[in-house]
Amino acid sequence: MPDFVKRYYEIQSPKLQGKAALKIALLADLHGAVYGHRQDRLLQAIEAEDCDLVLAAGDMILRIRENSFTAAKDLLIPLSKQVPVCYGLGNHEEVFLYDDQPGGEAEAFSVLQHSVYRRKRLPPKEHHLIEDYRTFESALEEAGVILLKNQRVRKSFHSVMVDICGLRVPYSCYHKPFPFGLHASDIELLCGSANQEAFQILIAHSPYFAPAYFTWQADLTVSGHYHGGILRLGKRRGLVSPYLHPFPSYCVGDFHRGDSHLVVSAGLGEHTLPVRLFNPHELVFITVKNPEEA
Numbered sequence: 001m002p003d004f005v006k007r008y009y010e011i012q013s014p015k016l017q018g019k020a021a022l023k024i025a026l027l028a029d030l031h032g033a034v035y036g037h038r039q040d041r042l043l044q045a046i047e048a049e050d051c052d053l054v055l056a057a058g059d060m061i062l063r064i065r066e067n068s069f070t071a072a073k074d075l076l077i078p079l080s081k082q083v084p085v086c087y088g089l090g091n092h093e094e095v096f097l098y099d100d101q102p103g104g105e106a107e108a109f110s111v112l113q114h115s116v117y118r119r120k121r122l123p124p125k126e127h128h129l130i131e132d133y134r135t136f137e138s139a140l141e142e143a144g145v146i147l148l149k150n151q152r153v154r155k156s157f158h159s160v161m162v163d164i165c166g167l168r169v170p171y172s173c174y175h176k177p178f179p180f181g182l183h184a185s186d187i188e189l190l191c192g193s194a195n196q197e198a199f200q201i202l203i204a205h206s207p208y209f210a211p212a213y214f215t216w217q218a219d220l221t222v223s224g225h226y227h228g229g230i231l232r233l234g235k236r237r238g239l240v241s242p243y244l245h246p247f248p249s250y251c252v253g254d255f256h257r258g259d260s261h262l263v264v265s266a267g268l269g270e271h272t273l274p275v276r277l278f279n280p281h282e283l284v285f286i287t288v289k290n291p292e293e294a
């Protein structure tokens with residue numbers, strides 16, 4: 001049975017007033033992992049923290065395993081009965097959004113000025129999963145999970161206005177070893193501008209584009225994708241990224257540029273290479289406070 005650690009981060013933002021604090025649970029890269037009966041160990045750990053909001057930073061499924069859809073639903077649906085759950089997509093979700101479907105790549109990224117999408121073709125033996133993925137999304141949305149595909153939602157917590165944006169990027173942004181470059185101007189085209197009045201959260205699966213997230217001026221970006229670098233070499237360092245880059249920047253942990261923060265989770269699961277060294281699965285909690293109250 002897999003195990004996990006709880007990892008806590010505190011960040012400061014002048015957009016939070018007085019003693020108000022925003023507590024967030026961050027889930028990433030579940031990839032079909034199951035923690036207890038119907039995820040009860042994860043659910044209990046999250047409930048014990050009394051969070052305001054749950055963010056899922058993508059790859060909550062494993063594209064080649066149908067039962068990974070159940071593992072994700074067992075986690076996200078019960079949580080959505082208690083607190084808002086916002087879900088941004090990773091590469092394992094994006095692969096099912098073909099460009100000939102409504103909402104597929106061609107439609108989703110037509111606003112970009114350059115041709116950035118090169119479709120990831122699913123092998124024919126996996127085509128039946130496309131319908132399963134659609135059913136999975138529908139079940140989540142019916143249960144109240146907020147899927148954000150270059151969309152945003154505004155919520156108020158303890159009189160703090162929070163704008164949550166889920167970034168969806170073309171599959172070519174996940175290509176190894178040279179992903180397509182994504183800039184703040186592209187995020188602007190896909191999602192609009194960062195909200196200057198509200199506390200702006202950006203759910204963005206890959207931390208590779210961290211400089212763009214900072215330039216876009218997200219107050220807090222949450223990411224995953226790197227699985228802690230397989231071999232973790234410290235609080236923020238890991239051995240290798242899924243792009244096959246050694247010692248990647250923004251591998252895991254917390255980073256910032258001015259008031260713009262990034263938290264990268266080491267994730268709750270893995271796939272192709274099921275190895276982790278000094279790199280346990282993580283359930284991440286982030287508390288946001290006013291600098292004077294920190």
Ligand SMILES: [Fe+2]
Pocket residue numbers: 059090091092205224225226
């Ligand atoms: Fe990923």
